[in-house]
Amino acid sequence: MRGLELSQARPTILKIGGSVITDKNTELGVHMDVISRIADELQEANTRNLIIVHGGGSFGHPVAQKHAIKEGFKEEQQIIGFAETHHVMTVLNGLLMDALIWRGIPAVSVTPSSCVMTRNGRIQCFEDSPLKQLLKMGFIPVLYGDAVFDTELGFTILSGDQLVSFLAVRFNAKNILIGVDVDGLYDADPKKNAEAKMFDRLTLDELKNVKGLVGGSTAYDVTGGMSSKIAELMPAVEHGIPVLIFNAAKPKYIYKVLKGDRVKGTVIEKE
Amino acid sequence: MRGLELSQARPTILKIGGSVITDKNTELGVHMDVISRIADELQEANTRNLIIVHGGGSFGHPVAQKHAIKEGFKEEQQIIGFAETHHVMTVLNGLLMDALIWRGIPAVSVTPSSCVMTRNGRIQCFEDSPLKQLLKMGFIPVLYGDAVFDTELGFTILSGDQLVSFLAVRFNAKNILIGVDVDGLYDADPKKNAEAKMFDRLTLDELKNVKGLVGGSTAYDVTGGMSSKIAELMPAVEHGIPVLIFNAAKPKYIYKVLKGDRVKGTVIEKE
Numbered sequence: 008m009r010g011l012e013l014s015q016a017r018p019t020i021l022k023i024g025g026s027v028i029t030d031k032n033t034e035l036g037v038h039m040d041v042i043s044r045i046a047d048e049l050q051e052a053n054t055r056n057l058i059i060v061h062g063g064g065s066f067g068h069p070v071a072q073k074h075a076i077k078e079g080f081k082e083e084q085q086i087i088g089f090a091e092t093h094h095v096m097t098v099l100n101g102l103l104m105d106a107l108i109w110r111g112i113p114a115v116s117v118t119p120s121s122c123v124m125t126r127n128g129r130i131q132c133f134e135d136s137p138l139k140q141l142l143k144m145g146f147i148p149v150l151y152g153d154a155v156f157d158t159e160l161g162f163t164i165l166s167g168d169q170l171v172s173f174l175a176v177r178f179n180a181k182n183i184l185i186g187v188d189v190d191g192l193y194d195a196d197p198k199k200n201a202e203a204k205m206f207d208r209l210t211l212d213e214l215k216n217v218k219g220l221v222g223g224s225t226a227y228d229v230t231g232g233m234s235s236k237i238a239e240l241m242p243a244v245e246h247g248i249p250v251l252i253f254n255a256a257k258p259k260y261i262y263k264v265l266k267g268d269r270v271k272g273t274v275i276e277k278e
Numbered sequence: 279m280r281g282l283e284l285s286q287a288r289p290t291i292l293k294i295g296g297s298v299i300t301d302k303n304t305e306l307g308v309h310m311d312v313i314s315r316i317a318d319e320l321q322e323a324n325t326r327n328l329i330i331v332h333g334g335g336s337f338g339h340p341v342a343q344k345h346a347i348k349e350g351f352k353e354e355q356q357i358i359g360f361a362e363t364h365h366v367m368t369v370l371n372g373l374l375m376d377a378l379i380w381r382g383i384p385a386v387s388v389t390p391s392s393c394v395m396t397r398n399g400r401i402q403c404f405e406d407s408p409l410k411q412l413l414k415m416g417f418i419p420v421l422y423g424d425a426v427f428d429t430e431l432g433f434t435i436l437s438g439d440q441l442v443s444f445l446a447v448r449f450n451a452k453n454i455l456i457g458v459d460v461d462g463l464y465d466a467d468p469k470k471n472a473e474a475k476m477f478d479r480l481t482l483d484e485l486k487n488v489k490g491l492v493g494g495s496t497a498y499d500v501t502g503g504m505s506s507k508i509a510e511l512m513p514a515v516e517h518g519i520p521v522l523i524f525n526a527a528k529p530k531y532i533y534k535v536l537k538g539d540r541v542k543g544t545v546i547e548k549e
Contacts, residue, residue, distance in 0.1 A: 090379050097372060108361050112361075118392040120388075137393070137426070140427040140432075
C-alpha cells in the first residue's frame, strides 16, 4: 500500500450501551436525538485508533428473548427468530452508521455474525484480517452485539461486552470506555435504591468482593445486567487494560472521555 | 446441535442484478416495487439451499466510481469514500432483507467486507465458517458486491459476480441463476442494437469465440458490463456448474427459474 501511513498505536475501545441509544420501553424504539448528539461528539473529538461497539437495547434484546436465541437452536420456529434478531441489529447499526458517515467520520461497520464463531457462547474464532486493515488505514470499525453462529449450540447471542473485552485483549487496547445510562458502578441498583453508593475506583481484588452486589442497568438485557458486564470485562483488566464506566446519556461525556478529560465514573484497574 | 436436520444438498446461487432492483438513472434510487415482487416470488418458491448475491446498482456504483475505490488507496480523501460505498451497500441490502424477513423468509445477510480479503482485486481469503453453518441450518445467506480490503491495494471493489463464481465453486453449487435486466446474452448490446441476436445456449468453447462482442447491461458498472460478468463466471462453468442468464425484471421469472421451469434466457454449460 504505497503512500499509506499505517497506524500502529494502541486503540481505544468505546462501548455505547444499547440502553443509551434506544428506548427500552418500546420495541424498536430509538433515541435518534442521542445518536445525533453522540455522532456530533465523535466528530468533534476526531479520535483515531478507535473501535466502537454498541449494544442492542430495544432492537436486539426483545426479539432475541422472544425466540430464546441465546439458548441455542432447539426448534424450527427459532430460525426466523434468529434472522429477525440479526436483521434488527443491522437496522440499529445502520442508523448509527448513517449519523457517523454523513458527518464525514470514516466509520465502517463490521458484522460479528459474518466473521465470528462462538463455542458454547464464547468467541472461538474471529477472522480479524479486515478489522486489522481497517485500523491500520485509519478507519473506525463499528461492531455490535449480534446473533451469531455457535459450533455447539447452532447459534447464540454474542454480547457487545464480550466483544469489547475480546477486542481489547486481541488488539492490546490502551483503554476501554464503557458508556452506560447510569453514572458508574454502584454497590446496589441506583435506579431502585437511593442509598446506592458509586465506586470512583476499584482494583481487581476490590471488584471481586463487590461482584454480585451491583444492580442491573436495563429492562431488556438477555446478556445480563451490570454484573455480567463486569464479569466480561475482567479478562481485559487482568491484561492490564484500564476500564472506565461512565454515563454516555449525559451530553459531552463521550467527547470528554475520548479527549482524556476526567468525568464522573468508575475506573477499574488491575492494581 | 441436537435435533438439527443438516442440509447437505448442493446450493443454488441466485444473483439479483443491481440494475434490476435499483434505478440506474438516480443515485440511491431504488425500485421498491421490484424488491417487493422479488421477495413475494422467493416466498412463493420457498427454495432452500439457496445463496442470494445482489449487485450495487445506483447505490454502490456511483459512490465507488466517484472515489475510485476499485483502483485502491491512493489518497486520504478516498477513506470517507470507502466508508460511504460500504454504507450505501448495507442500506440497499437492508431494504432487501427487510422485504425478505417480514415475509418469514429466514434470510441472513453476510457482509463481504467483514469476512473477505482480496489480493489485487481477487478473493484471497474468505472466512466461510458462518456461511457453512447458515446453509447447514437452512438459512438463506444474502451477500452483495461490496467495498472490501485488499492486501496489496489497501481496498478495492469486490463485484457480486466474482462472489457468485467463487461461492459456486467453493460450495459446489448445483447451478447459477443470473438475473439481469435483459433477456440473456446477446452478440451485441440489445439496448442499442435492434439486430442483436440472443444466444439460447452456449458451451465454453462457443463462449470463448463470442467474448468481447457482448454489450454492457447497466449505465453504472464499475465492475464492467456483461463481458466482465461472463469472464467472472467462466471458472464456475469450467467446474461443471451450469449458468442461466435470465431477465429478473420480468415478473415470475425468478419464481420460475427457482422452480426449475424453463424461461427465456441463455444457458452456458461446459460442454
